[in-house]
Amino acid sequence: xxxxxxxxxTVSAALLSLAPHAAGQIANWPAERAPRPLQPRNIPFPPYExxxxxxxxxxxxxxxxxxxxxxxxxxxxxxxxxxxxxxxGVSSLASSLLDQGTTTRSAQQIAEQVxxxxxxxxxxxxxxxxxxxxxxxxxxxxxxxxxxxxVARNPAxxxxxxxxxxxxxxxxxxxxxxDPDYIANVLFDRLVYGFHPYGLPxxxxxxxxxxVTRQDLQAFHRRYFVPxxxxxxxxxxLTSQEAFAAVERVFGGxxxxxxxxxxxxxxxPPTRRIVVVDKPDAVQTEIRAGLLAIPRxxxxxxxxxxASKILGGEGANRLHNTLRxxxxxxxxxxxDTEARKQxxxxxAETDTRTETTGEVLRLMIDxxxxxxxxxxxxRELAGAQAYLAGSFPLTIETPNDIATEVLNVIFYDLPVxxxxxxxxxxxxxxxxDILRVSKQYIRPDRLSIVLVGNASAFVxxxxxxxxxxxxxxxxxxxxxxxxxxRREPRTAVAAPAPGGPRRVMASIEVxxxxxxxxxxxxxxxxxxxxxxLMTRVVQAMGGIDxxxxxxxxxxxxxxxxxxxxxxxxxxxxxxxxxxxxxxxxAQVDGADVVQVFSAGQAWVEDPGGVHDLPPSQREDFAxxxxxxxxxxxxxxxxxxxxxxxxxxxxxxxxxxxxLEVRGSELPPVxxxxxxxxxxxxxxxxxxxxxxxxxxxEEVLSDYRxxxxxxxxxxxxxxxxxxxxxxxxxxxxxxxxxxxAELFRHP
Numbered sequence: 001x002x003x004x005x006x007x008x009x010t011v012s013a014a015l016l017s018l019a020p021h022a023a024g025q026i027a028n029w030p031a032e033r034a035p036r037p038l039q040p041r042n043i044p045f046p047p048y049e050x051x052x053x054x055x056x057x058x059x060x061x062x063x064x065x066x067x068x069x070x071x072x073x074x075x076x077x078x079x080x081x082x083x084x085x086x087x088x089g090v091s092s093l094a095s096s097l098l099d100q101g102t103t104t105r106s107a108q109q110i111a112e113q114v115x116x117x118x119x120x121x122x123x124x125x126x127x128x129x130x131x132x133x134x135x136x137x138x139x140x141x142x143x144x145x146x147x148x149x150x151v152a153r154n155p156a157x158x159x160x161x162x163x164x165x166x167x168x169x170x171x172x173x174x175x176x177x178x179d180p181d182y183i184a185n186v187l188f189d190r191l192v193y194g195f196h197p198y199g200l201p202x203x204x205x206x207x208x209x210x211x212v213t214r215q216d217l218q219a220f221h222r223r224y225f226v227p228x229x230x231x232x233x234x235x236x237x238l239t240s241q242e243a244f245a246a247v248e249r250v251f252g253g254x255x256x257x258x259x260x261x262x263x264x265x266x267x268x269p270p271t272r273r274i275v276v277v278d279k280p281d282a283v284q285t286e287i288r289a290g291l292l293a294i295p296r297x298x299x300x301x302x303x304x305x306x307a308s309k310i311l312g313g314e315g316a317n318r319l320h321n322t323l324r325x326x327x328x329x330x331x332x333x334x335x336d337t338e339a340r341k342q343x344x345x346x347x348a349e350t351d352t353r354t355e356t357t358g359e360v361l362r363l364m365i366d367x368x369x370x371x372x373x374x375x376x377x378x379r380e381l382a383g384a385q386a387y388l389a390g391s392f393p394l395t396i397e398t399p400n401d402i403a404t405e406v407l408n409v410i411f412y413d414l415p416v417x418x419x420x421x422x423x424x425x426x427x428x429x430x431x432x433d434i435l436r437v438s439k440q441y442i443r444p445d446r447l448s449i450v451l452v453g454n455a456s457a458f459v460x461x462x463x464x465x466x467x468x469x470x471x472x473x474x475x476x477x478x479x480x481x482x483x484x485x486r487r488e489p490r491t492a493v494a495a496p497a498p499g500g501p502r503r504v505m506a507s508i509e510v511x512x513x514x515x516x517x518x519x520x521x522x523x524x525x526x527x528x529x530x531x532x533l534m535t536r537v538v539q540a541m542g543g544i545d546x547x548x549x550x551x552x553x554x555x556x557x558x559x560x561x562x563x564x565x566x567x568x569x570x571x572x573x574x575x576x577x578x579x580x581x582x583x584x585x586a587q588v589d590g591a592d593v594v595q596v597f598s599a600g601q602a603w604v605e606d607p608g609g610v611h612d613l614p615p616s617q618r619e620d621f622a623x624x625x626x627x628x629x630x631x632x633x634x635x636x637x638x639x640x641x642x643x644x645x646x647x648x649x650x651x652x653x654x655x656x657x658x659l660e661v662r663g664s665e666l667p668p669v670x671x672x673x674x675x676x677x678x679x680x681x682x683x684x685x686x687x688x689x690x691x692x693x694x695x696x697e698e699v700l701s702d703y704r705x706x707x708x709x710x711x712x713x714x715x716x717x718x719x720x721x722x723x724x725x726x727x728x729x730x731x732x733x734x735x736x737x738x739x740a741e742l743f744r745h746p
Contacts, residue, residue, distance in 0.1 A: 045420030055256040056228025060406050061243040062235040070141045070236030073403050074132040078224035079125045081197040086609035089204015094217045095125035101156040119144050128341040138237045149250045157217045170206045180452040184286040190480050191448035192345045194268040194590030195607045226257040233403040268590040270446035274470040278455035285357040285453030290347035296339035296412045303433040311335040315387030316380045318367050329356050358461025371438040376431050389423035481608040530643040540677030542709040552738050556731040581743045597621040598743040610746045627669045694719050706732045
């Protein structure tokens with residue numbers, strides 16, 4: 001299976017001959033090494049010229065006179081990476097509609113004109129770009145150029161065509177949802193890139209597409225389809241004068257426009273994670289393993305690409321040799337780099353029989369581990385170099401191929417001098433270069449791994465091979481737009497559950513939360529010992545007058561979640577407007593997540609859009625408010641909550657006094673108080689994953705005075721005695737003016 005390529009606008013398939021099973025080969029069969037490859041010939045790159053029109057459009061003309069034909073490519077620097085938040089699929093849908101009618105031609109008229117002049121027309125999009133391609137005979141160059149210009153500038157986005165195209169895409173998505181090969185690929189991207197646009201399906205989902213309107217498509221086109229955001233490549237039997245004159249005539253009058261500044265999103269750092277998608281009727285397992293790598297423009301790209309070829313590409317392919325040639329465990333295995341504008345990845349892939357899944361995965365990981373540990377053999381590198389250098393002439397064999405080479409250099413902002421020098425640069429890479437980039441970028445302990453197949457049959461194998469920390473998701477429950485990857489109700493949890501999947505919080509525990517609503521009444525304290533201790537605590541925290549006077553709070557924090565796959569870092573900013581509004585903005589696993597509680601309403605905004613929470617989850621938010629330190633202390637001091645003193649406990653090498661606080665709307669919360677009157681711990685029972693109650697305990701330390709209020713700058717959260725969260729406050733301020741829009745429902 002071939003990996004997609006941002007600038008590869010056509011895809012071909014190669015038939016693989018099936019070699020005999022390794023076990024059936026005769027041990028003493030005579031064999032010898034393959035002959036060394038011939039020295040590559042020096043193939044001159046065709047002459048070309050690059051100009052920029054007054055409106056900013058870059059134009060590349062490559063002279064190619066072997067055939068009386070002309071190839072055109074129009075690239076727009078906008079793809080799924082520029083999709084509006086919550087509307088994944090806009091770029092793909094907009095691009096697919098370009099040739100389905102313009103303001104001057106219907107879809108049928110476009111098709112008829114293409115047929116009349118004997119041309120071919122195509123449209124599409126990728127992660128970083130959208131494209132229009134056309135091929136015609138030289139005598140039809142003028143008409144086809146005008147047609148391409150009309151398609152690029154004036155799409156009609158007719159409502160009936162939008163509906164038809166949406167249904168077509170959604171239908172394809174339904175079919176793909178049962179295709180193990182497709183699932184393995186898109187889930188791998190999701191694991192590697194998180195909620196970065198590269199990790200989301202380019203074509204969107206049924207849910208996101210249903211939200212896309214004609215106005216969204218028009219806005220995307222108006223914003224990005226402008227001449228100063230485009231590259232036009234013309235390759236064929238023309239002179240430079242003919243080509244540039246025609247382009248100036250057709251495109252020169254198109255006014256330039258301001259293009260939105262790029263706002264790159266950092267993908268999450270590589271983290272070890274194994275996800276199994278259970279498809280019980282599968283007879284083989286699709287396997288993907290890899291990690292985040294480098295963008296196309298990176299100076300190490302060529303050496304890293306050669307390293308991937310040695311691992312599993314043409315000319316070397318350790319994976320194929322180990323899995324197919326030596327052990328007969330698969331029909332083929334490969335590894336490849338996917339280098340894009342903002343980032344890249346390395347992925348190894350294969351499929352195997354269910355009963356050999358564990359063995360194959362272990363061998364794949366072993367080959368990953370060899371790359372940064374061992375210097376590659378000269379012969380291995382020479383084979384990969386010979387293949388790439390020797391196949392270079394094939395990459396400039398046709399006008400389309402030549403256009404792709406030139407466009408790659410311009411689109412990725414590479415040095416123009418690289419055009420035509422690929423063979424020499426490949427041959428200059430050394431084994432030491434391969435070892436250096438392998439050590440720097442290949443982390444076997446941080447691989448993202450996807451397996452799609454009959455889980456019940458191969459998961460025991462994985463555990464026997466040492467892969468014990470894994471997540472199993474039934475295929476019908478898989479949801480790429482969910483933080484947990486599961487199609488399930490959005491649940492408010494404070495942190496990932498021990499032993500469960502890594503997930504973005506729907507509710508983030510913070511040092512302070514809004515004061516409990518005034519209506520939350522409870523009987524006065526019944527324990528005669530409690531008031532004195534509570535008074536001491538309130539005084540140590542800043543005094544009742546100061547605590548009651550607080551109006552707003554803003555806090556920044558660095559948080560680390562402890563999952564089975566390792567630590568998951570997050571940054572948060574919390575806004576509180578007392579008594580009943582808070583907003584938490586978090587970036588977790590590459591996703592921006594916003595949670596808001598305002599006057600009894602609660603909602604979450606994430607890459608999937610805005611989601612109002614049902615009553616049970618609104619109550620979870622409200623409970624977090626009521627049991628937080630500041631509102632809790634004020635409520636006890638004012639008699640709205642009951643407090644009683646429990647026996648002292650020895651914790652952390654010291655004796656802590658214990659207060660239990662409860663109320664009609666507040667289950668018991670235990671406060672553990674140190675010798676200075678500060679709260680060293682607090683604990684309570686909270687709903688666990690799947691509804692199982694869990695004991696939550698928060699250890700508070702590093703108290704600092706902020707405007708006379710003692711604030712714990714460090715907190716560790718334990719769930720059933722296992723640490724799940726560590727939070728470090730970096731900045732806290734009280735009584736700032738807050739914009740009411742922060743708490744207004746979108």
